[in-house]
Each structure stands twice: as C-alpha cells, then as structure tokens.
Amino acid sequence: MKRFEVVMTLCLCSAVSAAQESQPIFRGGPAHLGVYVSLAPKGLALKWTFPTDGAIVSSPAVDNGVVYAGSADGGLYAVDAATGKLRWRFDAHGDVNSSPAVAGDSVYVVSLDGSLYAVDKATGRQRWTFATRGEHRFVAAGNLGALPSAEMMPDPWDFYLSSPTVAGGVVYFGCGDGYIYAVDALAGTLRWSYKTGDVVHSSPAVSGGIVYAGSSDTYFYALNAETGALLWRFKTGDDPKTHLMAGIPGSAAVANGTVYFGCRDANFYALDARTGNLKWKVANDGSWVISSPAVADGVVYYTTSDSHRFQALDADSGKVLYWLPTNIYAFSSPAIAGSHAYFGAFDGRLHDVDLKKRAYADVFATPGYTANGPRSLDPDGGLKADGIWTGDTLDDTIVNLRVKIFSMGSILSSPAVQDGSVYFGSVDGKLYAVGN
Numbered sequence: 186m187k188r189f190e191v192v193m194t195l196c197l198c199s200a201v202s203a204a205q206e207s208q209p210i211f212r213g214g215p216a217h218l219g220v221y222v223s224l225a226p227k228g229l230a231l232k233w234t235f236p237t238d239g240a241i242v243s244s245p246a247v248d249n250g251v252v253y254a255g256s257a258d259g260g261l262y263a264v265d266a267a268t269g270k271l272r273w274r275f276d277a278h279g280d281v282n283s284s285p286a287v288a289g290d291s292v293y294v295v296s297l298d299g300s301l302y303a304v305d306k307a308t309g310r311q312r313w314t315f316a317t318r319g320e321h322r323f324v325a326a327g328n329l330g331a332l333p334s335a336e337m338m339p340d341p342w343d344f345y346l347s348s349p350t351v352a353g354g355v356v357y358f359g360c361g362d363g364y365i366y367a368v369d370a371l372a373g374t375l376r377w378s379y380k381t382g383d384v385v386h387s388s389p390a391v392s393g394g395i396v397y398a399g400s401s402d403t404y405f406y407a408l409n410a411e412t413g414a415l416l417w418r419f420k421t422g423d424d425p426k427t428h429l430m431a432g433i434p435g436s437a438a439v440a441n442g443t444v445y446f447g448c449r450d451a452n453f454y455a456l457d458a459r460t461g462n463l464k465w466k467v468a469n470d471g472s473w474v475i476s477s478p479a480v481a482d483g484v485v486y487y488t489t490s491d492s493h494r495f496q497a498l499d500a501d502s503g504k505v506l507y508w509l510p511t512n513i514y515a516f517s518s519p520a521i522a523g524s525h526a527y528f529g530a531f532d533g534r535l536h537d538v539d540l541k542k543r544a545y546a547d548v549f550a551t552p553g554y555t556a557n558g559p560r561s562l563d564p565d566g567g568l569k570a571d572g573i574w575t576g577d578t579l580d581d582t583i584v585n586l587r588v589k590i591f592s593m594g595s596i597l598s599s600p601a602v603q604d605g606s607v608y609f610g611s612v613d614g615k616l617y618a619v620g621n
Contacts (some may be wrong), residue, residue: 193468209248209287211348212477212518212599215391219479219486225523229537232606233269234615237262240591242344244284244518246292247603248306250495253292254598254608254616255281261294262304262616263309270586273309277302279320284348284388284599288370293349293356293431293538298321301358302351305374313373318362320346323384323401323432330427330437339616341586342475342583343434344516344597347398348388353410357396359385359434365398365406367413377413381406383432392439393458399433399446405454407444408462417461422450435518436477440500445485447474453487453496455503461477465503467521469496477518477599484540488515488528493567495519495528495538506563509544511536512566518599520607522596527607529596532558532566534617535609549619551611553594561593568584 200566212219239257239415246253251272251498252264263272286293291312294306299320303312322343322594326336350592355376356368361384367376373408382402389398395416396408403423407416430450437446443464444456451471470596472492479486484506485498495515496508517529519538525546526538533554537547550558563569574585591612598610 198375203392207605209253210248211244211246211284211286211388212351212436212438213520215350215352216438216475217388217390217439217483218438219477219518219520220481221520221522223522223602224605225525225602226605226607228621229535229547229607229619230621231549232618232620233399234617235262235264235269235271237614239280239614240440240451240612241595241614241616242282242612243610244348244599245601245608245610245616246285246287247608248287252307252608252616252618253285253287253534254505254610255283255285255294256614259296259612261285261292261304261591262361263306264616265521266606266608266618275302275304275309283346283358284343286349286351288351291370293351293370295346295349295358295360297346299360299362301356301368303370310607315366315368315373315375317360317366317403318364321361321384323428325428327427329429329578329582331385332577335489336579341579341582343384343386345386347572348436350389350391352391354409356551357389357391357410359387359398361386363391363400365396365408366474367396367410376524379406379408379415380414386434388436390437390439390444395458397437397439397444399435401432401434403433405433405437405446406454407458417431417460419456419463421448421454422452426451428575435475438480440480445478445480445500446477447487449475450573453498455500467498467503467505475516476528479521484519486519486526488517488519490514490516495526495536497543503561509538509608513568514522514573516597517609520600520602523604527600527602528601529598529604529609531590531593531595532562533594533596535600537597551596551613551617553592553613557592561589580608
C-alpha cells in the first residue's frame, strides 16, 4: 500500500472512531466546551418523543445508544436512542433538574432531595447515594422586586440544579446549601467540600487540575481539584436591593487558558484561567446570561434572556462578531456539531444555526408552540405586551411563567448531539429526538 493510501486510511479510521465517540456529560466534557463529536443533522425532523410526568429542564447525556435524562417527576430515565423506548427508570425522590453524567458503569445525577446518586447504567439500580446539607433555591427579601418587599422569597427563575462533572475518578457538583462538593466516584465518599456565600446551581467545569464554578453570592471560584483549596475568586456585579441583576447560575467553559461565563449582572466574562484576572467583558444590553457558552474555532457562542439573542464573540478580544434574534428568552445552552449550533427557547422552538452562513438553517417546534404560540406571541414572535406579565407578587410571577409561557412547551434543556441526532427535553414533559 502506498504511503498516501496508508495516511488516508488512518485518517478515515480516526474520523470514524471520533464520530462514534460518546460524550455523556453536561456540555460534552469536563471543560464544558459544548462541542459534540457528531455529524450535524441536515434537518430537524421528529424521530421520536418519550413522555414523562414532569417538566424536563435536565439536559440529556447520550452513551452507547442510550439517552439519560431527568424529569421533575423524580425520575432518571434511560431511553433507547434509536427507538425512544424505555430501558429503565430510577426514582431519585425529588425533581431531577440536573443533567446526568455517565462515567464507567455508573450514571451520576443530583436530585432536589439534596442527594447525589450513582446508578448502574445497565440496570438503573442504585450503587450509592451522597447526602448534602440540603437543596434549595436562592432566597431573598422582595426577591426580583416582587411584593411584599419584606417577604423572603425563592427565586422563581432558579430552574436548574448543578449538574455533576466527573474527572479523574471524582464527581464535582454544587448545591443550594452553598457548597461545592468533590465525591469519590466509586465509593460515594466525600473528598472535600468548599463553602461559598450562597446557592451554587452552576455546574462545575474541570480543566488543568482546577474546578471552576459560580455562585449566587456574585463570586466566581477556582478551586484546586485535588484538595478543594481556593486558588482565586472573581467578583461580578452586585445588586443588594433585589438581587435582580446579580449571581452566576450558568456554567463556565474553559478553553486555551481562559474561563468564559455569563452572569445575571448582564455581562459576559473572560478570565485568565490561572490567575482569575479579567481579560475582557461584554455587556448584553441589560440582559441576564443564564446559558453556558460553547467555544469552538476561536469563537464563543451563547444565548441571552431579555435581549433575545444568539450571540457570537471573538474568543480572544470579546468583539461581537454577529448575533441572531431569538425573539424571546433563551436559557438553553448552544450545542455545536460540525458547523452548526443547536439551542432551545422559551417559545418551545429548537433552533439550528449554520455557523458558516451566520444564519438560521432550520427550526423545530414543540406541539405547545403550535397550539399556544398564537395567543402568547405577537406577529414578530415576541411575547405579547399585554396579557402575559400581570401582577407584582411572587405568586403572579409563578402563574405567568408556569401557566402562560410554559404552555408553549418551553425548551430550557440544553441539547446533546450524537450520531447525527439532537436530543433535548421540554417543560411539556417530553424527551425529544430530532434529525434528518
């Protein structure tokens, strides 16, 4: 065989191996780059749906032909990736609003009951459980400006639990008790814990022996992955009166010596991964950035809430390269496969962005969008000015959000891409598989 043919054969074998590689963890790996080794589907036709009895904000993990996802019905589900048929269900004794991670023979997931569970990935049987000091949402007096201003209120927009990250035989995750935990992946015993000033629903990123996570206390933390010792912390914006524009619920991505993350203070940050020094920050027109960024080919991609954007920045300088309108809030984090990015929005639509053309390529709509979008959205696709946000109490906000907006099948789940299919969940309780 000629040298050229040998080289080509090796390249093809490598490509096939990479295409079959699984990345069964939130954002595709410990560094949370949001990049998936998969062919990009050429369309978003529905392949199957799998129903649960609760909203799905958990992002799926796909491993060896099985999709793992959590639901607010308290279940962790294993579903056949090709057919959408149930393999098993594990009862996690509370809403599973964290994204599962698969490592070795186990699936790891955090439940609203305040526990981290390790489950046998073949059978769904519990291997062990680790109990935290207790899970809860961020709480403040007059939270987000709601009345009565003296009442202690949980944050109705605090949808997610921290998703576990597995690296070097250790499971890292945050908790509403304010701690970041490191737990032995095999034994379920505590390696270390670090106390922040408030709720940690950010999912830790792990890179270069360092754990990175944000907290609702407005600080972003870098910890030694082996010992839990603080290496540095970075202060983001503060809003002591209502906490409306403060805190870091989203997760970071780590690439090329830089940590990228969004914040509710309406800024997007790039920090030096070793020192925590600010490299640059970008303002987002007063909008929260809840989603976790994806980083590929020198570009950072993320979605915004109130400014309704899918945004692309130069990774080195923070320069805005372009943005596309979403017309509505987006908390779903972009997943990149090939030259395409996929993310969901509160109107129940999953978007496919052609990154080369810098334009939308396709869209998939949940049944809720088709049924209830017309009564909730204006002709431009934004929320109607009247009839959605009514009242000024916490109860009003919950009703407006959960009854009115969620009726469109909002997609808060971040997609995972594997073998040419996109997998995601919706608050309509269904797990979806779409592709060509």
